[in-house]
Amino acid sequence: MVNLVNEFGKISITNEVFSNLAGDAATSCFGVKGMAGRSKEGGPLQLLRRESMSKGVVVHYNEDESVSLELHIGVDHGVNIAAVSRSIMNEVSYKLSMATGVPVKAVDVYVDTIIG
Numbered sequence: 001m002v003n004l005v006n007e008f009g010k011i012s013i014t015n016e017v018f019s020n021l022a023g024d025a026a027t028s029c030f031g032v033k034g035m036a037g038r039s040k041e042g043g044p045l046q047l048l049r050r051e052s053m054s055k056g057v058v059v060h061y062n063e064d065e066s067v068s069l070e071l072h073i074g075v076d077h078g079v080n081i082a083a084v085s086r087s088i089m090n091e092v093s094y095k096l097s098m099a100t101g102v103p104v105k106a107v108d109v110y111v112d113t114i115i116g
Helices: 015-027 050-056 081-100
Strands: 002-006 009-013 032-038 045-047 057-061 067-076 104-115
Touching: 015 032, 015 050, 015 057, 015 067, 015 081, 032 050, 032 104, 050 057, 050 067, 067 081, 081 104
Parallel strands: 067 104
Antiparallel strands: 002 009, 032 045, 032 067, 057 067
8 A cells, every 4th residue: 555645634545546547557558458367276367357357467565655566468369569568568657657646666567368
């Protein structure tokens, strides 16, 4: 959880907010089929439904009051993975910073599956 303090009071932003914003930003990028995740039992990899896409995002809090994110995604067959990953990194970093005011230190993209 990140706590922002100003002259008007304190704002607390939870993991869920960062996860939902990051998942939404990532899935809006061209070539992304969806967020990827495994069931709790370690089952097969699956694309997550819209309401549970935050499970494909891991949030890390840094000492300098910034956040770092890990995103697990599935992409379309035939897309340039490097270009899609750069697009996701830029989009997620921008949208999170604009929506929360919290700086994003890193966005790591893991392509877990390719959907053909």
